[in-house]
Amino acid sequence: MISNIPKWMIGLFGNKLSPNVKVVETTFLSPQVKKVSFQGDVSDWDFTIGYASVIRVSETEFRNYTVAHYDKENGVFDIIFHIHGNGAGSKFIEGLKVSDELFISPPRGKKLYETNKQQQFFFGDETSLGVACAWLPLLKKNQQQFQFYFELDEINKSVPERLALENYTVFPKNNSFRNEKWISTLPLFQTQEWNTANIALVGNVKSVQVFRKVLKDKKQGSIYSQGYWLEGKKGL
Ligand SMILES: Cc1cc2nc3c(=O)[nH]c(=O)nc-3n(C[C@H](O)[C@H](O)[C@H](O)COP(=O)(O)OP(=O)(O)OC[C@H]3O[C@@H](n4cnc5c(N)ncnc54)[C@H](O)[C@@H]3O)c2cc1C
Numbered sequence: 001m002i003s004n005i006p007k008w009m010i011g012l013f014g015n016k017l018s019p020n021v022k023v024v025e026t027t028f029l030s031p032q033v034k035k036v037s038f039q040g041d042v043s044d045w046d047f048t049i050g051y052a053s054v055i056r057v058s059e060t061e062f063r064n065y066t067v068a069h070y071d072k073e074n075g076v077f078d079i080i081f082h083i084h085g086n087g088a089g090s091k092f093i094e095g096l097k098v099s100d101e102l103f104i105s106p107p108r109g110k111k112l113y114e115t116n117k118q119q120q121f122f123f124g125d126e127t128s129l130g131v132a133c134a135w136l137p138l139l140k141k142n143q144q145q146f147q148f149y150f151e152l153d154e155i156n157k158s159v160p161e162r163l164a165l166e167n168y169t170v171f172p173k174n175n176s177f178r179n180e181k182w183i184s185t186l187p188l189f190q191t192q193e194w195n196t197a198n199i200a201l202v203g204n205v206k207s208v209q210v211f212r213k214v215l216k217d218k219k220q221g222s223i224y225s226q227g228y229w230l231e232g233k234k235g236l
Helices: 007-017 088-094 126-141 205-217
Strands: 021-030 033-040 051-056 062-065 067-071 076-082 119-124 145-152 168-172 198-204 222-229
Touching: 033 088, 051 088, 062 088, 067 126, 076 088, 076 126, 119 126, 119 205, 126 145, 126 198, 126 222, 198 205, 205 222
Parallel strands: 119 145, 119 198, 145 168, 198 222
Antiparallel strands: 021 033, 033 076, 051 062, 067 076
């Protein structure tokens, strides 16, 4: 879905974009990362890893976010938001409180996960903590070997621990993932074992592009990638 729909066109959707979920809990995991629990009818939603929902963040604007946990029976699900302070989405989510009602679409989009690979590698940032949380139980259930890499601002570096993520390494967000030479020295490239891994790269578009190029040059892994945000660009 596009991130901005003209007002005249919104009318054509009738009440399809009206509030369908309610906020039941909010928690700040750091000053910039907010977990929000929602309640609604999610009985026929498809929570495939990598799929995202669009949230209506103003009369005409929509942004993509990933469901981190869900409980179909009780109709509740959580989303983990990066409150970066720059956009309509971030500002809307920052203000969300218990009992607020809003529109969230069923998840759809791009798969990130090839189930038959024993080694699973994931790279992301604050925007990707939700998909990592959604993925972890599946990796454990399938007894796969996995490794998460996160580039995070200093203020958010303890969030993976608060989310009970496992096998993760936190890197400072200092443009290291824009440096091909530095990326090629990462432990991922030091053992043969990871040569045929499933590799999921999400988060900042530029970091994803550079990381992907290094992997391609080394002909390493089956790569699934999707940029979640780009400096200076509204909605992706
Ligand atoms: C498939 C998919 C799944 C996603 N899942 C999540 C999720 O679970 N949680 C989550 O927080 N985000 C997620 N995102 C990213 C989120 O949609 C973007 O960050 C979006 O741009 C936020 O909208 P906004 O209105 O806050 O900022 P926009 O209006 O889109 O952008 C305004 C300015 O803010 C900057 N900006 C946008 N995002 C960030 C950021 N994270 N850090 C710093 N600057 C930023 C832009 O570059 C731009 O300059 C996902 C994106 C995709 C495509």
